[in-house]
Amino acid sequence: MLKQVTAVTAMNLRAIPQRMGTSWVIVIGIAVTVAVLVSVLAMVAGFSKTLSSTGRPDRVIVLRGGSNAELNSTISRDNTINIMDAPGVKKDADGKPIASAEMVAVVALPLKKTGTPANLTVRGIGAKAPELRPEIHLVAGRMFQPALRELIVGHAAAVQFQGVSIGSHISVRNTEWTVVGEFESNGDAHESEMMGDIETVLSAFRRNLFQSVTVMLDAPEAFAQFKDKLTTDPTLMVDVKREPDYYAEQSNRLNKLLNFLAFGVGGIMAIGAVFGALNTMYSAVSARALEIATLRAIGFGAGPVVVSVFVEALLLSLIGGAIGAGAAWLFFNGNTLNTLGANFTQVVFHLTVTPQLLLSGIIWSCFIGVLGGLFPAIRAARLPVAAALRAT
Amino acid sequence: MSAIVSLSNVVKSYTRGKQTVEVLHHLSIEIAQGDFVALMGPSGSGKTTLLNLIGGLDRPSSGEVKVAGERIDQLSSGQLAKWRARHVGFVFQFYNLMPMLSAERNVELPLLLTSLSSAQRKKNVQAALTVVGLAERAKHKPAELSGGQAQRVAIARALVADPTLLVCDEPTGDLDRSTADEILHLLQVLNKDHGKTIVMVTHDPKAAEYASHQLHLDKGQLVEGDVKAAA
Numbered sequence: 095m096l097k098q099v100t101a102v103t104a105m106n107l108r109a110i111p112q113r114m115g116t117s118w119v120i121v122i123g124i125a126v127t128v129a130v131l132v133s134v135l136a137m138v139a140g141f142s143k144t145l146s147s148t149g150r151p152d153r154v155i156v157l158r159g160g161s162n163a164e165l166n167s168t169i170s171r172d173n174t175i176n177i178m179d180a181p182g183v184k185k186d187a188d189g190k191p192i193a194s195a196e197m198v199a200v201v202a203l204p205l206k207k208t209g210t211p212a213n214l215t216v217r218g219i220g221a222k223a224p225e226l227r228p229e230i231h232l233v234a235g236r237m238f239q240p241a242l243r244e245l246i247v248g249h250a251a252a253v254q255f256q257g258v259s260i261g262s263h264i265s266v267r268n269t270e271w272t273v274v275g276e277f278e279s280n281g282d283a284h285e286s287e288m289m290g291d292i293e294t295v296l297s298a299f300r301r302n303l304f305q306s307v308t309v310m311l312d313a314p315e316a317f318a319q320f321k322d323k324l325t326t327d328p329t330l331m332v333d334v335k336r337e338p339d340y341y342a343e344q345s346n347r348l349n350k351l352l353n354f355l356a357f358g359v360g361g362i363m364a365i366g367a368v369f370g371a372l373n374t375m376y377s378a379v380s381a382r383a384l385e386i387a388t389l390r391a392i393g394f395g396a397g398p399v400v401v402s403v404f405v406e407a408l409l410l411s412l413i414g415g416a417i418g419a420g421a422a423w424l425f426f427n428g429n430t431l432n433t434l435g436a437n438f439t440q441v442v443f444h445l446t447v448t449p450q451l452l453l454s455g456i457i458w459s460c461f462i463g464v465l466g467g468l469f470p471a472i473r474a475a476r477l478p479v480a481a482a483l484r485a486t
Numbered sequence: 487m488s489a490i491v492s493l494s495n496v497v498k499s500y501t502r503g504k505q506t507v508e509v510l511h512h513l514s515i516e517i518a519q520g521d522f523v524a525l526m527g528p529s530g531s532g533k534t535t536l537l538n539l540i541g542g543l544d545r546p547s548s549g550e551v552k553v554a555g556e557r558i559d560q561l562s563s564g565q566l567a568k569w570r571a572r573h574v575g576f577v578f579q580f581y582n583l584m585p586m587l588s589a590e591r592n593v594e595l596p597l598l599l600t601s602l603s604s605a606q607r608k609k610n611v612q613a614a615l616t617v618v619g620l621a622e623r624a625k626h627k628p629a630e631l632s633g634g635q636a637q638r639v640a641i642a643r644a645l646v647a648d649p650t651l652l653v654c655d656e657p658t659g660d661l662d663r664s665t666a667d668e669i670l671h672l673l674q675v676l677n678k679d680h681g682k683t684i685v686m687v688t689h690d691p692k693a694a695e696y697a698s699h700q701l702h703l704d705k706g707q708l709v710e711g712d713v714k715a716a717a
Contacts, residue, residue, distance in 0.1 A: 393596065
């Protein structure tokens with residue numbers, strides 16, 4: 095049996111060059127499908143990676159109860175003190191809580207690529223923010239000074255926006271601010287922001303309410319104690335979330351949309367590719383009808399014929415899948431994109447074509463190949479030998 | 487000599503739409519072992535249908551088909567495929583060689599259905615190509631061979647597994663006169679010197695003269711012939 099399968103399959107594969115035109119239909123159809131699927135999923139992976147890399151399990155963000163994001167949250171000055179004094183919050187050498195009460199505001203600045211304005215987050219941070227977020231480090235210029243209208247800009251924002259280089263002046267609420275430094279933050283969401291002194295930012299926006307408090311815990315295990323204290327305090331109406339959970343939630347909505355897009359569009363394209371594969375394999379079976387009938391007349395069974403059609407469909411699909419996944423990796427992996435994040439501001443992220451995505455692209459191509467080869471293989475097996483021989 | 491092919495009261499009909507067309511009407515014939523029979527008759531007379539029944543490519547609507555003592559009309563299509571591999575060598579009008587395979591690989595195909603070793607297969611292929619006078623073209627592909635040479639390769643393929651029966655459907659239909667004569671002479675040699683039983687369909691009376699017996703069919707019935715008609 096194995097000898098039969100090998101012989102018939104080898105014969106079939108050696109005949110592919112004679113059917114090159116139709117074979118390309120499978121390869122190209124599947125390559126395009128897989129490339130689209132993998133690149134959209136790479137957006138999901140990149141966006142998720144950026145947001146999920148923002149935060150640590152021993153850091154907690156506190157928002158007003160029911161707020162989905164910082165932009166629609168408010169916390170009074172009194173409450174920020176209660177939050178920072180809660181048990182479980184890490185203290186520095188002087189016994190001060192390592193925490194930052196913050197506000198976020200949005201300024202519209204032109205994008206470098208298109209010149210059209212897009213929203214950029216300006217985050218007011220407290221004095222303890224550098225200890226709270228040690229991953230933030232300056233790569234150029236200097237830190238802003240409290241009480242001065244100075245900002246530092248994240249690297250991703252500096253790449254994307256015009257007029258935010260060091261020394262630039264930005265108008266915020268009719269006040270002029272100077273960019274004095276540029277920072278990196280391990281590629282997380284904060285790199286798409288600008289930061290300044292919280293009191294100065296509050297004053298510029300004529301506000302007296304904060305929007306979030308981020309605290310460092312003594313240890314990740316202190317979360318339950320901290321949360322219990324805050325959620326059982328009748329003077330506070332807050333939501334308490336570990337940073338990774340908060341940012342994962344922020345990415346959820348877009349991830350769902352992108353997943354729907356990837357599998358919706360990818361699925362429709364895959365259906366097209368299946369029909370392309372079916373058409374090609376039916377043509378292949380039709381072109382080989384005499385060969386198949388001759389082999390059957392000689393005594394070859396239907397099994398080896400079925401396997402040979404399947405192997406051809408799978409091989410062509412795998413080639414298409416590999417080309418599509420390879421193209422997605424070559425052209426899109428590491429590309430920078432930006433999209434609206436939770437605060438209606440731009441979040442910059444990199445397309446990430448992971449090995450898992452490449453594998454899932456290949457699996458999709460196999461799936462298309464199996465579906466595209468199935469019915470033609472059945473037709474090949476059922477080919478009436480005498481009639482096929484007579485048709486010549 | 488004993489009958490190697492025996493058809494008894496065979497009917498073959500096809501359904502086309504709502505119509506049933508009977509191609510063979512209660513046909514009974516016997517072909518002796520070592521015979522060379524030419525099946526003749528006008529187009530549509532049922533020659534190829536009869537040949538397909540004898541070669542196990544098709545099954546009758548009713549009646550018995552016995553070859554080498556075995557009722558092949560009762561075999562399933564899978565069993566028929568195995569039976570054909572053991573008992574029948576086919577020669578087609580247009581050779582039906584695999585274009586991507588060399589002559590020797592084409593000839594080897596029926597041996598892939600046996601348990602012979604690779605070395606034994608190679609030896610048998612060489613012997614079959616020598617019988618048909620094409621040992622030196624073993625490495626050539628069908629496109630590099632003339633029509634006559636391609637048909638010789640097809641005959642070698644039909645012979646190589648030493649089948650009980652050679653079934654030839656218009657083996658010279660695509661060849662010029664002199665090449666056709668060479669092929670028919672080769673079939674005659676295989677019949678006389680190697681004892682092969684041959685059943686050949688042909689339109690050509692000159693080709694039929696190479697056979698030891700002739701059967702004439704018309705409208706699905708035997709009209710004359712010197713092979714024993716059992717009906």
